[in-house]
Amino acid sequence: METEIPALFRARESVAPERFTFHSSRMRMKEVTKEQLEAMDADSTRCAAELSDAAVDVLGYACLVAIMSMGKGYHCESESKLSAVTVENGAPAPVVTSAGALVSALEILGAKRIALVAPYMKPLTKMVVEYIADQGFEVGDYTALEIPNNLDVAAHDPRNLVDTARRLDHSDADVVVLSACVQMPSLQSIEIVENELGKPVISAAVSTAHQLMRALDLPAIAPGAGTLLSGEYADVPYRGLMPTRA
Structure with a gap:
């Protein structure tokens, strides 16, 4: 999340006027095992609260396999749960999971x-x-x-x-x-x-960057990142939930 996602947004900055800042909160995990992934996901609400303290415009949950290890279709539950945390914290923001x-x-x-x-x-x-x-x-x-x-x-x-x-x-x-x-x-x-x-x-x-850009209501483009971010799919509707202030 801290390497290729910023790289994709920097590539977008080479062809579009918007500029971005990146903020991180970490869930701990060293070995990629089901047990550590489950423990990691349990910490996701803390991270969502910390990031919403900064009133970010969108949150990205980086670990695809952590979501998928929690059961089929869990990305929908996770996105809804974490977005609700931002609403409760007074800084509503959509949440994009890499799995979703x-x-x-x-x-x-x-x-x-x-x-x-x-x-x-x-x-x-x-x-x-x-x-x-x-x-x-x-x-x-x-x-x-x-x-x-x-x-x-x-x-x-x-x-x-x-x-x-x-x-x-x-x-x-x-x-x-x-x-x-x-x-x-x-x-x-x-x-x-x-x-x-x-x-x-x-x-x-690449998939996560596309959805993050669309959640920001910006054309999803990034030179050098293949078909999805070529511009052909720049304006397809965002497919996640958009929260409203409580």
Whole structure:
């Protein structure tokens, strides 16, 4: 959240007048296990309260697998719950989860079948695949990179994803998810892979940035980030909840 999301907004600043500030509150997690993910999510209301103290205009919940580990469809519950915290704190703001944003991106792109790359261990990756399938998308081939440590996920070289994508069976996929994790960088490889495969390539970060921009009622554009942020889908309606002051 603190690397590629700001990078995407800075790319937008190169072609649009708006400027942005970024504020963070951390939920602790070191090893990407179901137990630590559940403990992390339990801390999300504290983070929402802290960020709403700054009267931010939109909140982004970065961890896709933390949401998906909490049960199918949980992104809707989380977005509603955390947005309610901002209302109670007198600074109402919409909440975008990377899990919900990825689902929205697939809907916007009209995807029916996808291929996917995730950094997680195989059981967590399977859980992510099942969560996405529950949202109405068929997941064909997928790769689990099996990186257990969260810092190692962040240190993964995004250039390696080009070869990983080449090994995917993407022949009947409408969209390729190059990184189903905001923590694992992929931005510099998105357009390389997209040009090679000849189909839309997205990531959790690109999807999240798109929905954050739309929640701000701004055209969702960022040069160098692939089809979703190319401008073709700049003005599609925001798909989340917009809170009102209590």
